[in-house]
Amino acid sequence: MSQQSTAKVSLAVEIAGLRMKNPVMPASGTFGYGEEFAPYLDLNRLGAIVTKGLSLRPKAGNPTPRICETVSGMLNAIGLQNVGVDAFIEHKMPFLREINTPVIANFFGNTLEEYGEVARRLNEIPELAAVELNISCPNVKQGGIVFGTDPQAAHQAVDVVRKNLDKPLIVKLTPNVTDITVIARAVADAGADAVSCINTLTGMSIDVRRRKPKIANRTGGLSGPAIRPVAVRMVYQVVQAVAIPVIGVGGISSAEDALEFLIAGAQAVQVGTANFVDPDAMQQVIDGLERFCIEEGIADIRELIGSLEV
Amino acid sequence: MSNFKTRILANQEISPGYWRMRIQAPGAVADCRAGQFLMFRVQLSLLPLLRRPFGIFRTGFQPSDVDGLPPVEYLEILYKVVGQGTAMMSELHHGDRVEILGPLGRGFDGGEPGRRKILVGGGIGLVPLYMLAEQLVDGSEVRLLMGGRTRDDIIVVTEFERLGVQTYVSTEDGSLGDRGLVTAVLQQQLDADPDAEVFACGPLPMLEAVYGICRQRQVPLQVSLEALMACGVGACLGCVVKGVGHSETSPRFLCTCKEGPVFRAEQLAWDRLDRTEGTCEGCK
Numbered sequence: 001m002s003q004q005s006t007a008k009v010s011l012a013v014e015i016a017g018l019r020m021k022n023p024v025m026p027a028s029g030t031f032g033y034g035e036e037f038a039p040y041l042d043l044n045r046l047g048a049i050v051t052k053g054l055s056l057r058p059k060a061g062n063p064t065p066r067i068c069e070t071v072s073g074m075l076n077a078i079g080l081q082n083v084g085v086d087a088f089i090e091h092k093m094p095f096l097r098e099i100n101t102p103v104i105a106n107f108f109g110n111t112l113e114e115y116g117e118v119a120r121r122l123n124e125i126p127e128l129a130a131v132e133l134n135i136s137c138p139n140v141k142q143g144g145i146v147f148g149t150d151p152q153a154a155h156q157a158v159d160v161v162r163k164n165l166d167k168p169l170i171v172k173l174t175p176n177v178t179d180i181t182v183i184a185r186a187v188a189d190a191g192a193d194a195v196s197c198i199n200t201l202t203g204m205s206i207d208v209r210r211r212k213p214k215i216a217n218r219t220g221g222l223s224g225p226a227i228r229p230v231a232v233r234m235v236y237q238v239v240q241a242v243a244i245p246v247i248g249v250g251g252i253s254s255a256e257d258a259l260e261f262l263i264a265g266a267q268a269v270q271v272g273t274a275n276f277v278d279p280d281a282m283q284q285v286i287d288g289l290e291r292f293c294i295e296e297g298i299a300d301i302r303e304l305i306g307s308l309e310v
Numbered sequence: 311m312s313n314f315k316t317r318i319l320a321n322q323e324i325s326p327g328y329w330r331m332r333i334q335a336p337g338a339v340a341d342c343r344a345g346q347f348l349m350f351r352v353q354l355s356l357l358p359l360l361r362r363p364f365g366i367f368r369t370g371f372q373p374s375d376v377d378g379l380p381p382v383e384y385l386e387i388l389y390k391v392v393g394q395g396t397a398m399m400s401e402l403h404h405g406d407r408v409e410i411l412g413p414l415g416r417g418f419d420g421g422e423p424g425r426r427k428i429l430v431g432g433g434i435g436l437v438p439l440y441m442l443a444e445q446l447v448d449g450s451e452v453r454l455l456m457g458g459r460t461r462d463d464i465i466v467v468t469e470f471e472r473l474g475v476q477t478y479v480s481t482e483d484g485s486l487g488d489r490g491l492v493t494a495v496l497q498q499q500l501d502a503d504p505d506a507e508v509f510a511c512g513p514l515p516m517l518e519a520v521y522g523i524c525r526q527r528q529v530p531l532q533v534s535l536e537a538l539m540a541c542g543v544g545a546c547l548g549c550v551v552k553g554v555g556h557s558e559t560s561p562r563f564l565c566t567c568k569e570g571p572v573f574r575a576e577q578l579a580w581d582r583l584d585r586t587e588g589t590c591e592g593c594k
Binding site: 029030031032036037039040052060061063064065066067068069071072073076078081216224225275276277278279280 | 548584
C-alpha cells in the first residue's frame with residue numbers, strides 16, 4: 001500500500017471516547033497479554049489491544065485436554081487461566097505501556113464483590129484506555145456466564161463495576177441466551193459504555209472411538225469461522241436494541257468478515273481464533289479494510305458502519 | 311524464521327504411513343535449535359482450521375536447481391498420517407506453497423560434554439532427537455534406542471548411524487531388532503553405564519517408563535512432549551501440562567509450546583500427567 005493511498009482513507013473510529021487508528025482489535029483470550037504476538041505483528045498498527053481475562057487472584061484454569069478442532073472452528077475450555085490482576089499490573093503492564101495503541105483489560109469475577117474489586121484496581125492504571133467486563137465465559141463454574149444470562153444479574157454486575165470505574169466500560173455478552181437484546185439492554189441501563197458480542201457458543205465434541213468428550217470439561221466454547229453467521233445476526237439485533245456502540249466479534253478472519261459486522265452496525269471488531277491460525281491475521285484484516293475502502297471510493301470507514309440495506 | 315510463506319522441496323513416504331517433508335526455509339540452519347518445533351498450515355482454507363505442530367527433524371542446504379544460484383536452505387519434518395490434517399499433507403507435492411510459523415519453543419540442553427548420551431525415541435517421537443544427536447556427537451558418545459510396534463515404525467535409523475551414533479532397535483512384535491519394549495534396552499544400557507544422560511521423545515506411557523528408570527538411578531533426563539496446540543506461541547493456553555507441585559488446590563501448569571516442548575524430567579508432575587495429553591495428529 002503506498003503512502004499516498006493510505007492518506008486517502010481514514011480507518012479511525014471512536015468508541016465510548018476511545019480513539020482507535022482502525023476498528024480492529026484482538027478478542028480477549030486469543031492474544032495473551034500482547035507480548036506473545038510482538039515477534040509476528042506490529043502491535044502499534046492495531047486499533048486496540050485486548051488482554052486475556054483477569055481475575056482478582058491468579059487462576060489455574062481447567063484440566064486438559066482443553067481444546068479441540070471442529071468444523072471451521074475450535075472448542076476450548078481453558079477456564080480463564082490468568083496471572084491475576086496484581087501480576088498483570090506488575091509484570092505485563094510495563095510491556096504494554098510502551099505500545100502506541102490503546103490497551104483494554106478484560107476481566108471477570110466470581111462474585112459481585114470481586115467484580116467491583118478488580119474494576120477498582122484496574123481503574124488505578126492510568127495507561128489502561130478502557131476495560132472489558134466478561135460476564136459470559138461458559139467454562140467456569142462460578143461467576144462468568146451466570147451473570148451473563150440473567151438480565152438482573154447482568155445489571156447488578158455492571159452496576160457494581162460502574163461504581164468502581166471511571167474508564168470506558170465495555171461489556172462482553174454471551175450468545176448462550178434466548179434473546180441477547182434483553183441482556184444488552186440490561187447492561188446498557190446499568191451504565192455500560194459499549195458491548196462486545198459475541199463470546200463463544202457452548203458446544204461439545206465427542207471422540208467416537210473412546211466414547212468420551214474430546215475436552216476434559218465435556219463442553220467448551222465454540223469459536224472460529226463456524227460461528228460468524230450467528231455473531232453477525234446477534235450484532236445486528238443488538239445494534240437495533242441499544243443506543244451504545246457495539247463491537248462485533250465471532251469468526252472474523254478476513255476483511256470481508258469484518259465488513260459484515262461493520263455494515264451490520266458494529267463500530268469496531270475483534271479478531272479471535274484467526275490469531276491462532278495466523279499471528280498476522282489482524283494486519284491482513286486492516287490492510288483489507290483499507291483496500292476495500294479504496295476500491296469502493298470510501299474516504300472514511302465510518303461511512304460503512306450501519307450501512308446495511310434491508 | 312518466524313512466520314513465512316514458502317514452498318515444499320520434497321514430500322515422500324519413507325515407511326508405510328510415515329512421511330518426510332523438506333521445506334525451503336531461509337535462515338533455518340542458523341535459527342533452529344535441537345528440540346524446537348514449527349506450526350504448519352496445511353492449506354489456506356478453513357479445513358483444517360488450525361495449524362499442526364511438528365518437531366523439526368533436521369536442517370541443511372541442498373544445491374539450487376538453477377545453475378549459478380546459491381544452495382537452498384531447508385528444514386525437514388517427519389510425520390505420521392493419522393488424521394485429516396496429516397492425510398492432506400501427504401497429498402502435497404514439490405513446489406506447493408505452504409505457511410510455516412517457527413522455529414518455536416525451548417529445545418534441548420546439550421548436557422555435560424564427555425558424558426555418554428542415550429537418546430530414546432518411540433516411533434515418530436524420534437524426530438527431535440536427530441538435530442540433538444548432530445550437536446552431541448562432537449563432544450560425547452551418543453547412543454540411540456529406537457522403539458516401535460513393528461518394523462514399519464522404525465525410521466531413519468541409518469541416518470543416526472551416519473553421524474556415528476550407535477543404534478539399538480526394538481519392536482514389540484520382534485519384526486526388527488530385539489523383541490520387546492525400548493525401555494528394557496534402556497535399563498540394560500543404564501545398568502552398564504549409570505553415568506549416562508538420557509533424552510527421550512515418544513508416547514507418554516513410554517516417557518513415563520523412561521522417567522521411572524532414570525529416577526531410580528538418578529540419571530538426568532530431558533523429555534520432549536507432544537500436545538494439542540492452537541497457537542504455538544503461548545497465547546491460547548491449550549497445550550498446558552501439569553508441572554511439579556501441581557495439586558487441585560494449587561494448580562501449576564506449564565505451557566508446552568512456550569516453556570517446552572523440551573522439559574527436564576523434574577519439572578513435570580509425572581503422577582498427574584493426563585494420558586490424553588500428548589496425543590495429537592502424529593506430531594509434536
